Amino acid sequence: MPRHRPHSPLRLALSYTTGFRLRLAVGSVLTLAGTAFSLAQPLIAQRILDRLARDQPIVTLLALLAGAVALGTVIAALGYFVVESVGESVVRTVRRLLAQRILRLRTPVFDDVEAGDLISRLVADTTLLRQVTTQAMVASITATIGLVGSLVIMGLIDYMLLAVTLTAVVTMSVVVRWSAVRIGRASGKAQEAVGFMATLLDRDLGAFRTVKAAGAEQNEIGLLTAAADTAWRRGLRVAGWQAASGASTSLILQTSFLAVLGVGGARVTAGKLTLADLIAYLLYMFFLTQPVMTLAGAWGQLKVGSAAIARVQAVLALAVEPVGTESAAPGPDRSRASVFFENVVFTYRAGLPTVHRGVTFAVPAGRMTAVVGPSGAGKTSLFALLERFYEIQSGRILVDGMDIREWPLADLRRAIGYVEQESPVLAGTLRENLTLGLAGISDGQLWEIVHLAQLGDVVQALPGGLDGWIGYRGGSLSGGQRQRIAIGRALLRRPRLLLLDEATSALDATNEAALRATIAAASEVTTVMVIAHRLSTVVEAGQILVMESGRVRACGTHRELLDFDPVYQELARTQLLIPT
Structure with missing residues (x-):
């Protein structure tokens, strides 16, 4: 410093x-x-x-x-x-x-x-x-x-x-x-x-x-x-x-x-x-x-x-983000957001390699869009840019047709539910973790999320249920439990745009199937973007973006990409989705 x-x-x-x-x-x-x-x-x-x-x-x-x-x-x-x-x-x-x-x-x-x-x-x-x-x-x-x-x-x-x-x-x-x-x-x-x-x-x-x-x-x-x-x-x-x-x-x-x-x-x-x-x-x-x-x-x-x-x-003296207001309880009627990346160029700081090299793609409102590709392709950085954690060097990112730099930051983030790859959990009660940044959440809304995010076992295991204490960084929870809490937190916001970064990577097959059904249902009322390494979790997505070396090299459905994109074919082959 x-x-x-x-x-x-x-x-x-x-x-x-x-x-x-x-x-x-x-x-x-x-x-x-x-x-x-x-x-x-x-x-x-x-x-x-x-x-x-x-x-x-x-x-x-x-x-x-x-x-x-x-x-x-x-x-x-x-x-x-x-x-x-x-x-x-x-x-x-x-x-x-x-x-x-x-x-x-x-x-x-x-x-x-x-x-x-x-x-x-x-x-x-x-x-x-x-x-x-x-x-x-x-x-x-x-x-x-x-x-x-x-x-x-x-x-x-x-x-x-x-x-x-x-x-x-x-x-x-x-x-x-x-x-x-x-x-x-x-x-x-x-x-x-x-x-x-x-x-x-x-x-x-x-x-x-x-x-x-x-x-x-x-x-x-x-x-x-x-x-x-x-x-x-x-x-x-x-x-x-x-x-x-x-x-x-x-x-x-x-x-x-x-x-x-x-x-x-x-x-x-x-x-x-x-x-x-x-x-x-x-x-x-x-x-x-x-x-x-x-x-x-x-x-x-x-x-x-x-x-x-x-x-x-x-x-x-350090630079800070604009001051926003605390999120109120989410309302029942929220339209689904559309997203458009237009020739986006981004690097984390001067002297480091360029992460995105003219990235362009569209995410239609109310559909599930998956992002796949090898490690280091720039997938997670897309979500960081949508949340405006970082600023792009050139190009535009539009949400609902408006440049995100023109959105009030608090309004932009209030419209987005973000499940990070690490699925961080804060020391505190389960209720506090689920309602993080929200006010006026009723017990009925919480129990609905507990059901949707498959959190019943967590509630039962914690002394005090929803008000049970979760230790430092959720050390007493499994990786899958932390992921489900993070998903529940995002769903509780009733976002217009739901971002899921490897959100089911630590789940067992039963919980993964149940949450895939939850995410599919969520895509009926909100726009969903999913980053996934396991293609089996996104084969039903409305469209799949294939990224490589900071660019979007292909876009299509699972069947379409299997027909024409070599990178996607190789990913599917290594995961035994198609015969070797």
Whole structure:
């Protein structure tokens, strides 16, 4: 996936807070109020020391100090909660945006990215955004105000001590900025390593049984372990830079404290500073530690968050399909669609071989059309083009006489029922799998589809029937059961055009015969296109297209093609449909 480096991470992070800015402002004000109470505490302590030196009562000041401590703590805690809630809201918002973007990616774009890396960006990188929207933004602002306020008051107490303190603050700023750059680079590499590990795991889970059957567990564990080790090493590098930055900041602070103590002691001895003022100054030095450490951490968090923002923005910048609407329950009256390919030329991407070379054919409405041919002839790609998963380089594809590029995408796909070659099944209930993308489906409609798609045994086998749970990618189902669920899902849409890509290849003879009858019945009310390697499943089709090397070389019925097309004759001969 190409890198996307935003020019202003803070501006992008702030854009994510749209809709939460009032809450963010309230949290900031509360945090600032807590800071103000903290700033007042050393001044009150100074007055207490002055009164003690003069043998004056301090009960009122002690009560005032206790109240400032308690109230400041409560207000600061409330402000922290409000700000953190904004951070959580930002994470939720960005995750929603990413989920919408990922599921609407154009198919060629999705082909070029790793699914595991997308998951990592959705889950892990979005969590890091909280560091930018809270610690790196709000906390740094309040820390800056606290730092400036402390320095101003410290300057009013003694300008000489302030000069010592400012020297330390400037030195820390240089160290922090230098280390923050390294933290950002190391963090970006660490997040990439986590994304790669997620990609490996997604690959293994997607082919779980294949890995086991091949005895490749140890090899895959080795790859995952190596990826985890890489992520660990890069994470340690981040931790190392963060530790070095924090230790350097702490060392400079402690050194400056000792310097202030020495210089201040000398000034007290010389009578240029009272002991109460020195103690108050030292209290402000202690108070100064928190905003300084916060700012030091904020620089590192900003760099870490910036790397996360860059990875999130890279996904948000990917090309997506036009937004459609959710399919409603299919209506009872739907006309049958016609299809026409006119001189279509198509390749998946530049540099790859051409898949279709001037493909031309017509599919009449209300008939079954079969597509056959050797592997690699371009059969499955026809269906991908009809669904507009990809765009053609030249030519036209018409549905009902209108170029599919002029159809609203949601309307086009709503008119099509598509059973893929792999017959994917989603983790969820059987009902959810059948009604995928549909709303308002009654139990009566579902049971009708269960009968048509020969799903009775699946319903009986699942605890809960229609609401029984199907595991990850339908791993507990047979290939034939997954195919029947996919067919049922397509039939439930009552499509005007039904596309079946090797839809019965995993079925036994009994179920195949029953479903062939179902498909034949469906062709009476809808247009059906079938891709088949087993010619026995399509011998009754109204027309059969024979494809070879990206072209339609012949078209006719089963009997006609047996008479004149050598490729079809060879296919029939190898499948024992004609004598050898």
